Amino acid sequence: MNNKRGGIVIFLSIVLSAVILVQTILFSGIALRYREIEARRTMQLQAEYLLSDYNESLLKHYGLYGLNHVGTDFSVFKRTNRFSENAVLSCDVIDKLSSEALEKAIADYMTLRYPTIVVSDIASRIAGAINEVKSSSIYNSGSKKSFSWMNQLKTIMGDSENWMWAIEGLEAVVDTIDFNDKLDDFYDFIDNLKTVVERSATLTFQDEDGTDQELNVFDPTSFTLLMEFLSGSIQGTDNEVLNHLYINAYAVNFFDSRLENTYFDGEAFPECNVYGTPFSEINTVNHSDIEYMLTGAQSTFGANFQTSSLIFLVRAISNLSTFLLDEVKVYKAQGVAEVLCMVVALLSAGTVVIDPVSAQYAILLIWAMTISFKDVDQLKSGKTVSLLHHSKVEDGAIGSALMTNYKDYVSFFMLFVSDDKILKRMLKILERINGGDINIAIELELTDQDHTYVLEDGYDLYK
Secondary structure, eight states, X not given: OHHHHHHHHHHHHHHHHHHHXXXXXXXXXXXXXXXXXXXXXXXXXXXXXXXXXXXXXXXXHHOOOOBSSOOOOOHHHHHHOOSOTTOEEEEEEEEEOOHHHHHHHHHHHHHHHOTTOOTTHHHHHHHHHHHHHHHOHHHHHHTTSOOTHHHHHHHHTTOHHHHHHHHHHTXXXXXXXXXXXXXXXXXXXXXXXXXXXXXXXXXXXXXXXXXXXXXXXXXXXXXHHHHHHHHHHHHOTTOOXXXXXXXXXXXXXXXXXXOSEEEETTEEEEOBOTTSOBHHHHHSSOOOHHHHHHHOOSSHHHHHHHHHHHHXXXXXXXXXXXXXXXXXXXXXXXXHHHHHHHHHHHHTTTOOOOOHHHHHHHHHHHHHHHHHHHHHHHHHTTOOEEXXXXXXXXXXXXXXXXXXXXXXXXXXXXXXXOHHHHHHHHHHHHHHHHTSOOEEEEEEEEEETTEEEEEEEEOGGGO
């Protein structure tokens, strides 16, 4: 009997021990789970507090989040801590703004603000200008002739006495070529030629292989090569930039350029971003940021010069295409060509013979380049210029509708710079504005007794 009772007691003891063990494990698990929940709660509150200390200027002007500094203010944790007083919390940065994260942020930001933006409009118009030049009979005939006579012109054009001697020698044939009506135009052409020679002396362009291509005013075929280079850029099948207009539009609308002022109805205004905030307030001093994004040149001078050269090339092509279609200018160029042919023939004693069509083409090209330099100066000053300098459209509503500004051309050329390059250059600018790396994610680590809890958090914009 006693043995039976002893067996029952042992059995009940085992059962009770098992129950106690199970309850202990259960309560330990509940306690551990509770501590995890508490850790996450207090760490989440602390993380949100730290992430709320972002660079307000970066958000206001560029739509981007970035920590002002690595968080050290754990006041929220101290108020919400339900652990022991010995619990320790630390914070580290685990992610910085990258080109990939920046691309995603721009896409999200611009989708809401520019759902119908079309940056490629000016590209189609410039492509049309190139096609007009190539289809012109004057271009097809004149540009393929020999321009060796221009070397002779280069030698004698600076000697006014030679010009006057030749002009006087033409008096006998005034009636034949209606010389008097064309003399002023001829002198204007010579002045234009001198201006173009002086300003184009340093113009160079880099092709896709990085080879320098020079613009030689005394060799019009060099202009043809540059036009082919631009045409290839526009029509290149390996360009995917037209699928990424948001990056282009974001760069042009939210970043500073060399311009200090822009003009509207003749009145000057400080250059502003798309929200109307002057860049002088954002950056304090003027920066050539979009020129840097376009060219990658490390110096401000280099970025500005390369950008101006590219704008000149577009303006020269646009102006040449317009002049080739302008009956007034074509007729005027024909008259100047007649005088030029006879003057050079006299000065060379008949040894240099100029083809009239090539002379006409060269004259139109010189005129186009002269106007283009003036256009670039206008654009760099913050003013607008008409896309077409045509006698029939420069005035009135049509002319107003064709007005273009400096950033129109920058945005056009930026279409042919890879997204990767633009984003990397843009990131450098943003880091300059931020005063260093743009931190976008943090890791909190809570240590209490023998347990460690980790929480990672960052801005939803980049997730």
